[in-house]
Amino acid sequence: MIDLRSDTVTLPTPEMRKAMYEAEVGDDVFGEDPTVNRLQELAAERMGKEAALFVASGTMGNLVSILTHCGRGDEVILGDWSHTFLYEVGGIAALGGVHPRPVRNQPDGTMALEDIEAAIRPENIHFPRTRLICLENTHNRCGGAVLTPEYTSQVAQLARRYGLKVHLDGARIFNAAIALGVDVKELVKDVDSVMFCLSKGLSAPVGSMVCGSKEFISEARRIRKMVGGGMRQVGVLAAAGIVALTKMVDRLVEDHENARRLAEGLAELPGIKIDPEKVKTNIVIFEFNHPKMTPQEFTERLKEEGVLMLPIEGKRIRAVTHYGITAEDIDKALAIMRRVLGAMS
Numbered sequence: 019m020i021d022l023r024s025d026t027v028t029l030p031t032p033e034m035r036k037a038m039y040e041a042e043v044g045d046d047v048f049g050e051d052p053t054v055n056r057l058q059e060l061a062a063e064r065m066g067k068e069a070a071l072f073v074a075s076g077t078m079g080n081l082v083s084i085l086t087h088c089g090r091g092d093e094v095i096l097g098d099w100s101h102t103f104l105y106e107v108g109g110i111a112a113l114g115g116v117h118p119r120p121v122r123n124q125p126d127g128t129m130a131l132e133d134i135e136a137a138i139r140p141e142n143i144h145f146p147r148t149r150l151i152c153l154e155n156t157h158n159r160c161g162g163a164v165l166t167p168e169y170t171s172q173v174a175q176l177a178r179r180y181g182l183k184v185h186l187d188g189a190r191i192f193n194a195a196i197a198l199g200v201d202v203k204e205l206v207k208d209v210d211s212v213m214f215c216l217s218k219g220l221s222a223p224v225g226s227m228v229c230g231s232k233e234f235i236s237e238a239r240r241i242r243k244m245v246g247g248g249m250r251q252v253g254v255l256a257a258a259g260i261v262a263l264t265k266m267v268d269r270l271v272e273d274h275e276n277a278r279r280l281a282e283g284l285a286e287l288p289g290i291k292i293d294p295e296k297v298k299t300n301i302v303i304f305e306f307n308h309p310k311m312t313p314q315e316f317t318e319r320l321k322e323e324g325v326l327m328l329p330i331e332g333k334r335i336r337a338v339t340h341y342g343i344t345a346e347d348i349d350k351a352l353a354i355m356r357r358v359l360g361a362m363s
């Protein structure tokens with residue numbers, strides 16, 4: 019199977035499995051797991067933040083971060099196409115009583131600064147209080163679009179003017195850094211908190227990191243415990259995370275090259291609409307318009323031929339490149355798509 023559904027399907031590398039087997043562990047709720055502590059120090063250092071916290075998933079990382087910044091009835095401004103708004107089960111509202119205020123995402127993953135500013139609530143007895151702005155980099159549903167350090171900094175300045183905090187869903191922040199050729203610190207220096215995932219392109223089996231100030235992380239640790247995320251001898255997982263962070267970042271460039279290769283091939287196929295120039299990282303989203311097949315039927319046919327992709331919504335289909343997917347796999351997938359489309363024409 020050539021599995022392009024997500025970079026979450028990556029399997030741990032042999033080096034990760036060895037590190038997991040050999041990991042020195044302790045009770046992390048007591049702060050005594052040496053491997054977790056090492057991962058947290060490493061993550062904080064990589065992000066240029068004071069402290070970091072290991073969490074079970076990206077969803078938990080965003081939830082814990084938002085619940086740390088906001089109290090019940092507070093409002094968070096976030097993109098209407100953001101992962102937190104669309105795909106995190108409404109957890110911030112259900113579990114934290116935090117009111118989401120979605121602002122339109124532009125196709126490049128940003129929210130217009132004037133739209134953000136217009137959504138900030140003035141003091142009024144009728145209104146919830148705006149506390150937080152959330153950004154997403156890279157932007158999943160906007161096709162892996164990359165937010166620049168300049169844009170992030172403009173949003174942070176706006177937030178500061180109104181006394182708000184900024185949280186960054188940086189599930190794929192290293193993809194953004196590699197695509198822009200900048201140190202990841204540049205992309206997160208202006209935000210108050212950042213979550214990034216070890217278990218996507220970096221291939222660890224489980225886990226994400228939340229990074230921020232010492233004070234923020236100490237409160238986030240309490241909230242993590244509250245949502246049931248206080249884990250015990252979790253160094254067995256953190257060990258893989260250390261390999262992810264130290265060995266798997268630079269190779270993301272291959273995923274980006276493969277994504278571009280896929281996009282260029284797709285652009286040649288009948289009934290498929292995509293601008294390969296817009297594919298900057300490892301996510302490829304294209305429109306599928308075929309007189310005889312729906313996107314669902316197309317992905318079903320591809321599955322029978324050994325290629326997995328995800329129909330997302332409307333006519334859009336998503337393919338994600340990752341560790342384990344080679345340039346030959348991309349060529350093979352394109353040949354299969356050509357055959358399936360040819361058979362239907």
Ligand code: TLP
Pocket residue numbers: 023024025026074075076077078101102105154156157158187189190215217226
């Ligand atoms: N995204 C997954 C699915 O949930 C859609 C994927 O396959 O892309 N932020 C962003 C930007 C994400 O893309 C994801 C996962 C998360 C947060 C949540 O991470 P997990 O799956 O670890 O909870």
